[in-house]
Amino acid sequence: MSTLLKLNGIHKAFAGVQALRGVSFELEAGEVHALVGENGAGKSTLIKVITGAHAPDQGTIEVQGNPIIDNDPVRARNLGIAAIYQQPALFPELTVAENIALGLEPGGAWRRIRWGERRARAERLLARIGANIHPETEVRRLTMPEQQLVEIARALGADARILIMDEPSASLGDQEVDNLFRVIRELKAQGVGIIYISHRLEELPRIADRVTALRDGTLVGTQAMSEVNRGDLIRMMVGRELSAVFPKTVVERGDVVLEVRGLGCRASGVHEVDFNVRAGEILGLAGLVGAGRTEVSRVLFGLTPADAGEILLRGERVTIDTTARAVELGIAYVPEDRRHHGVILEMSVATNTTLATLGAISRAGLLDFRRERAVAADFVQRLGVKTATIDTPVGNLSGGNQQKVALARWLAAEPAVLILDEPTQGVDVGAKAEIHRLMGDLAARGLAIIMISSELPEILGMSDRIVVMHAGTVAGALDREGATQEAILELALGHRAMSGVPA
């Protein structure tokens, strides 16, 4: 094997903050090299040094043995370095073929476009990664995983030898992850070196050859993946043992708080959904991406009101046709992507915290700023939100802390039912454990929690009961004791009809 990329003693500081301290890193041809570390450990900065977005203060970069001086994005691309980020960066209104062509075809505003050639290249590249996507489809019609494949195809078209994948699996279901891994293995076989960043530690043994951990901008170490286990990785990343990865507390379950019977919504493709959730219970909602889990929560929150079945809140039938009504009834919803609408980035921590409870901190519409600050300060302390002050815009906080603010907002509303959609997606290990601990505390205080997650260990670790969805309806329910990864997957894939405990 030959060394594709070699970083030596990279230092980088931003306005006095040392982001990287003497980090060295190597990537072989045909290797998947995982890069792990908590948020803020320096992974993104390292990636940006490789792609030429940041110039290192010290240290050298070598690509296939040649030292690279004055790296910049254009040079990096010409050297065969490509990066694929968690959110695909494609043009939604253009077709797959056009997206792949961008940046690959020579420039010049007056150059005639050879449509046939463009289409043939797209077909060839998509075939190379085994993607069954029509080149003339508009990208906005593709699913997230499909868009990712298009990005990979584009990177290959640019003759990428070094492919950086930043959290590619974060929003994928298990089946899509399998498909992604198949593509990665094919790229490996073609001699491409892949830097793979992921917070999902359990998937690394399946795909990575080596792993490098960063902590606070320093290199902790590089090891063969076969020689480390999950515990070792966590120790490397956080420098301490996490007491328990899923601090599940056993809580006495109370009465049924929310029950749905035959719930359906044609517009969002869910039908005949039955389940209930009790006070003090965490109900895991599992299933593949697209199985209708998020859609069900949007129905419950009045975003896409139900057109069939009934919703019972503490035994009483209710109609939820607006989000305002849902909030009134004591239902809280923390959406999947906090960057999209979970928090308002330009507003302060304090303002965000009280946004769902403006009624409670005001009298006759008049805001009580002292009360607002007290509430915000209390939640910042209780949830351990790391922020300079409560007047800091939420946009300045790290992902995990933004998620905590999104949670604080709803806890301030003192809801009866809390719906969490992928509560720890893209959040680092430390913050993840804190959010899990918090969920346990909330359940202990009698809250009914519905948690949607694509991570099976999280579902298994946190849920008292698990409802598995498939193709827009409930495929089955499992008790905590009887639940295994295999049982959930079988239901999620639709292999097994209604079974297990009643939902």
Place this chain on the structure above:
Amino acid sequence: MNAVAKYRRELSVALAYALFLLLLAVAAPRFYKPEQLRSFIVSNSSVLVAAIGMTLVILCRQIDLSVGSQFSICGVVAGLLAKTGLPLPVVGLGTLLVGGGLGAINGALIAFLGLPSIVVTLATLVILRESLRYAREGSFVRDIPQGFQWFGAGQGSGQWLVVAVALVVFLIFLWSLRNLSAGRSVYATGSDPEAARLVGIRPRRVVFLVFVAMGALAGLGALLNAVRFADVDPNSGVGLEMQVIAAVVVGGTAISGGRGTLFGTLVGVALLGSIGPALVFLGTQPQWEKAIQGTIILLAVASDALGREGK
């Protein structure tokens, strides 16, 4: 964050304006003659009231191009109502209702049908203007009873009544935007309508009500403008949208919504309103007024963009 950092944008415009005033004090001291200052303040009162409405609209990530046509119609309506001999409070209320109604049409189309505000208000700008032209054939409303001009108080105290009304309305909205939960709903809607919806705010309703307020404030502004004259000009609002939108933007309100204060709008109105008289007293061609206003807008948004880069 302290107050200086929080109102940095507003303070820097205020500082620029102060420098401008200082320059005028040296170059054109006649600008400061009491009579001239008084007329400057009185004539800009109606602009300020309309600009308050525009601030709300822009904070909600919307725009209202039809404000000038609303203003013209409301001025004529005020004159016609006064002509029927109705008491002044009824005339005022009627004008506000007509303005609010015109705003409600914009608001309903934008909020409930989801049409883009720039297109809707461009259409209503023309429709309202041409309807008024058809109805009035360009003629002034004349022979209005004595009690209408200067609210029947005579120019001496009447003009201060105009300023006082504008100032009270300004203070009410300034206070409300900050202290009422309704004000915060406006900011939340403008920052991220979807996020606002997820916390139980009804963004459509907020947008609708903001357009109603815009219309009513345009009506009030028109009334404050109409009482300054014996007759009502049916073209009193032509071109007002430029002045009002410019004042809001120069005052630091982000055109993308969610950020800005009425304090900034006040400075913006004063700054843009000073250009015309300043040119006169500097002995320059007053035709340059619009071009200079345009330049100030570009400078303001460019300095915003550069300020953000520097962060």
